[in-house]
């Protein structure tokens with residue numbers, strides 16, 4: 077398949093997740109020569125995702141084909157540690173549970189249709205630098221011997237692993253406190269009360285810092301998973317215990333897929349570019365720190381990245397200073413808000429089960445949705461400050 | 475010093491790769507590759523692993 081590949085490109089994108097495919101597609105649409113390389117044998121599989129996509133993200137993605145959308149989601153049911161629940165109505169902000177395997181392939185196909193060269197089983201093994209500037213990549217096209225490919229700009233969209241940035245000299249190593257452990261079963265034959273809503277379970281014994289989720293993909297099929305902070309026991313241990321303690325849902329269930337993954341829940345980078353280089357999506361820790369959703373973030377970042385790279389290529393200046401507009405635009409559009417959500421995460425992880433029960437009783441559906449988007453912090457602070465013990469913690473929100 | 479992985483347990487998710495400060499890990503289709511020359515046995519990779527398939531002994 078060497079014949080598919082030219083010696084040089086305007087842009088080489090490493091990683092064909094949503095971040096990489098969307099960046100490649102946008103740049104190809106703008107007339108640039110683009111090579112999109114994915115190391116896995118099959119794009120999108122196995123998934124590292126609960127496959128939830130909110131409608132605000134659906135708007136960005138455009139016309140998602142029917143075969144990618146498994147189920148429409150109209151709201152959420154959130155359980156506090158004491159077993160009480162709050163209903164969150166998404167209203168016009170509902171969403172879908174996707175089939176990521178189909179969805180990621182669709183995005184890669186769209187990139188290909190736009191004119192990008194897309195190749196699976198093709199690992200980017202290293203970054204070529206000359207005089208401190210990124211000039212291209214080394215890659216094994218369809219598993220063959222390593223070759224050099226030159227490129228005006230290299231985009232690292234290599235997900236959680238984020239090795240490409242580090243090889244290029246951009247330190248994206250995330251600290252342990254900013255990475256949640258994720259583990260999930262896709263399960264069949266479940267007894268779900270309300271398969272049109274996602275169900276979330278909070279509690280320090282259930283999932284330290286994080287939560288257990290049930291994301292329905294059908295009437296009796298769902299992704300049942302957990303995201304949790306560093307603790308004595310593994311994420312798998314916590315999820316297995318949860319499943320065993322809920323026979324009303326799981327007693328007849330089967331497991332049709334097993335997934336695990338790391339979820340960046342903070343550690344946003346002020347500088348995500350180098351000369352001739354930038355990073356998007358999980359590779360740059362662009363994930364919502366409270367719910368762990370990264371599909372929308374990767375897509376928004378891809379949009380911004382493509383716009384900036386296009387301008388830089390047209391001007392013939394792909395230096396750090398020129399590409400730095402990506403930092404400015406991303407921080408303005410997403411970073412500032414996500415930083416607030418990161419603070420919210422740092423506050424909620426200090427709360428006891430009793431505090432969480434109290435919050436569940438005091439906060440409305442609108443406030444809960446607002447919080448996940450980086451607003452309504454004042455409302456939360458007021459509720460926390462009613463308890464003298466929590467005043468100090470509440471201050472961290474600002 | 476020893477870094478060990480239980481390849482039956484490992485689900486090839488890459489979480490360990492993301493936190494290794496030495497860039498000593500690389501995820502391949504067939505599993506995690508470990509570069510013993512780079513590894514300092516800090517143990518961080520094992521702590522993030524969702525299924526605890528890595529053991530590091532100082």
Ligand SMILES: Cc1cc2nc3c(=O)[nH]c(=O)nc-3n(C[C@H](O)[C@H](O)[C@H](O)COP(=O)(O)OP(=O)(O)OC[C@H]3O[C@@H](n4cnc5c(N)ncnc54)[C@H](O)[C@@H]3O)c2cc1C
Pocket residue numbers: 090091092093094095096113114115116120124125126127128129198199200201233234235236237239240258259260301335336337338339356357358359363368369370371372374
């Ligand atoms: C358990 C779990 C549940 C989640 N649930 C949700 C959810 O419900 N909703 C949501 O919005 N988000 C969710 N997320 C987060 C979401 O999956 C990610 O944020 C999203 O996939 C990020 O997209 P990306 O394009 O940045 O990276 P990825 O989708 O991870 O794509 C990166 C790609 O790069 C490839 N790659 C890596 N290195 C190389 C290399 N050297 N050369 C070539 N290719 C390479 C990888 O193989 C991979 O295919 C979840 C994450 C986890 C772990």
Ligand code: SF4
Pocket residue numbers: 477493494495496497498499508512513514515516517518519520530
């Ligand atoms: S023990 Fe530390 S240095 Fe060695 S592979 Fe794990 S994280 Fe990297």
Ligand code: SF4
Pocket residue numbers: 336337479483484485486487488489490491506522523524525526527528
């Ligand atoms: S974090 Fe664990 S399961 Fe994931 S790739 Fe590393 S060793 Fe394997």
